Amino acid sequence: AEPARDPQYPPGSRDVVYTTDLGGNEQAQIVRLNRGSGQTVLLTDGVNKHGSPLFSRDGRRMAFSSNARNGTDMDVWVGDGQDPTSNRLVAELSGYWGPADWSPDGERLVLWKYVSSTLSELHVLHVASGTVRRLSPEDRPASYGEAIFDGSANGLFVTSDRDGEFTQLYHLDLGTMTWTPRSADVPWNVDGLALSPDGKTLAFLVNEDGYARVFLLDTRSGKRQVLEALPKGIVTGLRFADAADTLGFTLVTPARTGNAWTYDLKKKALVQWTDSEVGGLDPAAFVEPELIHYPTFDGLSIPAFYYRPAGAGPFPVVIDIHGGPEGQSRPWFSASTQFLVNESKVAVVVPNVRGSRGYGKSWLELDNGPFKREDSVKDIGALLDWIATRPELNPDRVAVQGGSYGGYMVLAALVHFSDRIRAGVDVVGISNFVTFLENTRPYRQDVRRVEYGDERDAAQREKLEAISPLNHIDRIDAALFVGHGANDPRVPVGEAEQVVAAVRASGREAWYMLARNEGHGFSKKTNRDLFTLLRALFYEQYLVGGE
Numbered sequence: 001a002e003p004a005r006d007p008q009y010p011p012g013s014r015d016v017v018y019t020t021d022l023g024g025n026e027q028a029q030i031v032r033l034n035r036g037s038g039q040t041v042l043l044t045d046g047v048n049k050h051g052s053p054l055f056s057r058d059g060r061r062m063a064f065s066s067n068a069r070n071g072t073d074m075d076v077w078v079g080d081g082q083d084p085t086s087n088r089l090v091a092e093l094s095g096y097w098g099p100a101d102w103s104p105d106g107e108r109l110v111l112w113k114y115v116s117s118t119l120s121e122l123h124v125l126h127v128a129s130g131t132v133r134r135l136s137p138e139d140r141p142a143s144y145g146e147a148i149f150d151g152s153a154n155g156l157f158v159t160s161d162r163d164g165e166f167t168q169l170y171h172l173d174l175g176t177m178t179w180t181p182r183s184a185d186v187p188w189n190v191d192g193l194a195l196s197p198d199g200k201t202l203a204f205l206v207n208e209d210g211y212a213r214v215f216l217l218d219t220r221s222g223k224r225q226v227l228e229a230l231p232k233g234i235v236t237g238l239r240f241a242d243a244a245d246t247l248g249f250t251l252v253t254p255a256r257t258g259n260a261w262t263y264d265l266k267k268k269a270l271v272q273w274t275d276s277e278v279g280g281l282d283p284a285a286f287v288e289p290e291l292i293h294y295p296t297f298d299g300l301s302i303p304a305f306y307y308r309p310a311g312a313g314p315f316p317v318v319i320d321i322h323g324g325p326e327g328q329s330r331p332w333f334s335a336s337t338q339f340l341v342n343e344s345k346v347a348v349v350v351p352n353v354r355g356s357r358g359y360g361k362s363w364l365e366l367d368n369g370p371f372k373r374e375d376s377v378k379d380i381g382a383l384l385d386w387i388a389t390r391p392e393l394n395p396d397r398v399a400v401q402g403g404s405y406g407g408y409m410v411l412a413a414l415v416h417f418s419d420r421i422r423a424g425v426d427v428v429g430i431s432n433f434v435t436f437l438e439n440t441r442p443y444r445q446d447v448r449r450v451e452y453g454d455e456r457d458a459a460q461r462e463k464l465e466a467i468s469p470l471n472h473i474d475r476i477d478a479a480l481f482v483g484h485g486a487n488d489p490r491v492p493v494g495e496a497e498q499v500v501a502a503v504r505a506s507g508r509e510a511w512y513m514l515a516r517n518e519g520h521g522f523s524k525k526t527n528r529d530l531f532t533l534l535r536a537l538f539y540e541q542y543l544v545g546g547e
Contacts, residue, residue, distance in 0.1 A: 003523045004031075010081055011059035017043075017081065019051065023487045024519020026441075030064060032082065043084050049074070049443065052098040055081060056106040061127075063090075063099040063109055072442045074098065076111060078127060091125050091132055096447060100147045101156075110135075110147045110156065116450035117326035117357070118365055120144045122158065124174070135172065136160075143167065143361070145191060151199015151219065157182075159190045159204075165360035167191065169204055169217075182217060183224075189358055194238035194247065195219075201265060203238050203247050207358050209291060209303065210330040214238075214249070216265070227263060229270050231256075234330055254305075254331040255286035255338075287341045289331055289350070296354075296382035298375075303359070304351035304383070305331055307341045313392035315347040316399070316543050319383060319413075322350075323404030325367060325376070325451065328358040336532060344536070344544055347393055353379035353409075370433070370453035370463035377412045384420050399543045401425035401535075403521060404491060411469035411476075411499065418477040423542040425535055427483045428491050428520050431499035432471070433464040439492045473502040479542040481511040483531055485518030511538055 005028075007018040014035050019028045030043040030053050044050045048068040055062050062081030065074040069089065074097045079087035091097070091111070100110040100122075107128065113121040122135040122144045135156075136144055142162035149156055156172045162179070169183040169190045183190055183204075192205035202217040212235040214227040233253035240247055245265040252258040257276040263269070289305035296302050309315050318340055322329040329350045340346040352359065353376045355367030367376040380400070388395040398421050402410045407429015414424045430436045437455045440448060453460040465471060480503055484496035496512070503510040513534055515527045522528045 006053065008053070008055070010055045010062070011057060013059055017053055017055075017062070019053065021519070023517045024485050024521075024523060025487045026489045026519055030062075041082070041084070043079065043081065043087070044068075045084075053081075054099045054102065054109075056102045057104050058106060061102075061106060063102070065098040067443055074443065076109065076125065078109075090127055090130055093132075096443065101149055103149050104153045110149070112144065112147065114447065116447060117324075118143050118161075118361060118368075119450075122147055122156075135174075135177075136162075146193045148193055148195055151195065157193055157195065157202055159193065161361050165362060169193075182222065183215075186215075192236070192238050194240055196240045196245070196247075196265075197242060201240075201245075201247075203240070205235055205238065207328075207330075210234075210305070210328065210352075210358065214263075216247075227270065230261075234332060252333050254288050254307075254333060256283055257333050285342060286333075286338050294383060294386040296379045300354065300379075302351055302353055302379050302382065304349050305329065307337055307348040307350075308392065309341045309345045309347060311345065313347075314394040315345055315392060316397035317347045317349060317387055317393050317395075318539070318543070319380065319398065319400045320348055320350045321380070321400060321402035321406040321409040321413075322352070322356070323402065323406040324357070325355045325405040326357050326364060327405070328352055328356050330358075336535075339536070340539070344539065346539070346544065349383060349387070351379065351383055368451060370460050370467060373452070373467050374412065374416075377409065377416055380409065380413045381417055384417060395420070397422055397543055399423040399425070399539060401427075402429065403427035404429065407491075408469070412467070414476045414478050414480065415469050415472045416475075418475060421478050423479040423481070423538065425481045425483070425538065426496075426499070427522075427531075428485065428488055429482075429495065430468075430491055431495045432468040434461060434468065435470075435498070436491060436495055437464075439494060441489045444490060470499055470502060473499070473506055476503065476506075476508070479509065479511075479538070481513075481535065481538045483513040483522070484515070485520060485522065486514060486516045487519045490520045 002020050004018045004020050007016050016033045021028045027049050028051050032041045050066045053064045063078050066077050067074050073094050075093050076091040077087050078090045096114045100112045109125040111123040111125050120143050123132050125132050142160050145159040147156050147158045158170045158172050159167050161167045167189040171180045189207045194203045204215050206213045216225050233251050235249050237250045247263045250258045251261050259276050260273045262271050287307050289307045292304050292306045293301040329352050337348050355376050387393045400410045400413045407426040410424040410426045434455045453464050455461045482496050482500050484493050486493050500510045500512045522531050
């Protein structure tokens with residue numbers, strides 16, 4: 001009845017361990033399924049938030065994070081992964097922590113602490129004693145991502161932006177604490193690591209303008225190769241086989257759903273193992289986006305993916321804005337985008353405005369805090385200017401859509417550019433930063449204050465109120481559709497209720513879909529299908545049709 005996430009096989013077992021929550025409340029629990037009997041065992045308390053289950057190499061212990069101690073701080077616990085009574089608190093911590101990797105001997109855990117999109121920490125925990133040693137230098141604040149033990153277990157492969165704009169690959173010698181760059185010549189973010197069982201080959205991903213490239217590193221010589229023959233798309237789930245020189249992964253392109261691939265290191269052979277169905281549609285009809293860059297108000301160039309329908313136009317346009325705000329729009333396969341482009345003959349533009357991940361640390365920080373927040377909204381205004389220069393696009397028929405922080409961007413765009421936008425679709429969006437920060441779950445408040453501002457500070461509170469769309473409802477003159485989940489722990493449902501009530505009180509119409517069994521977005525198929533149909537109807541009425 002509820003979505004199951006993060007499935008994994010405990011080493012040496014055919015059981016499956018996964019996480020699930022209730023109605024999207026994100027109080028995730030860890031469950032073990034016996035595939036022989038079909039019976040499940042709840043491995044956590046059923047009440048508090050848990051996550052990041054990680055098994056030791058021998059499968060005998062499972063580390064995970066939990067806020068069971070006080071409801072706010074994510075501590076690190078260890079159990080046997082079979083009996084919930086074996087769980088014990090091994091590291092009482094402050095903030096948002098999680099396990100990253102076990103050492104091969106099971107005596108140490110690498111821990112990751114998240115502070116903000118531009119600041120995190122790495123530590124190592126000696127499980128038996130509970131002692132925690134910091135690995136990332138205190139005098140060198142940076143963001144740290146992946147961290148895995150090398151083949152010798154005396155070092156780590158780590159991704160970090162500690163030396164520059166982009167997240168690079170490093171090797172950290174745990175004895176000398178020497179950081180050796182391994183991808184300094186790659187001017188893009190490294191994300192995703194996998195080490196072969198013999199420790200001789202490290203696979204890693206590079207996010208190059210939204211597209212993925214797979215690199216293979218010889219850990220002894222330092223030589224690299226790229227899997228050049230891969231189709232242009234996005235790669236996820238890097239994993240080496242346990243007993244073969246084979247790398248597995250999933251590949252998604254803008255025009256094809258995900259498929260399973262392998263690369264044989266000895267034969268140097270790529271194999272596509274699956275051909276995912278697309279409901280009887282012709283994949284050849286799907287549209288690949290063009291990567292464009294458009295100028296904005298202060299001279300920056302904003303990257304965006306542009307999906308253009310066949311024909312001369314002029315076409316209506318949907319601007320699709322990602323959340324985060326430190327997210328990144330990438331060229332995933334999107335059924336809704338392909339529907340708009342192919343069936344409704346609507347162009348779709350997907351921008352990565354300032355504050356997006358993937359374009360360097362400085363770019364990521366350009367929208368931080370309340371005083372720079374609306375600069376990203378101005379980037380949407382610049383996109384409207386770009387649309388007006390394109391003969392194949394209709395600048396009088398533009399809509400904006402987005403979820404979470406993207407929902408705020410929709411509302412803010414309607415406040416600032418209602419005379420140039422016909423319709424907006426806001427999904428689980430923020431309507432007032434002060435009420436959002438006061439009511440989001442306690443374990444999220446501090447990390448969100450780093451990004452948006454601190455509502456407890458008088459000057460920042462005043463600015464947060466000034467830029468909140470809820471306080472400028474009189475300036476919204478476009479059609480509005482709001483979708484939200486009643487159990488949303490991140491952006492509480494009050495953010496939707498108050499903006500819908502305000503728009504309706506002003507005498508204008510607001511469509512509203514409330515899913516009572518959902519949280520931050522629509523996970524259940526029945527809700528996704530209903531929302532998709534309603535959004536299509538909304539666009540038919542307010543964007544494609546009408547005067």
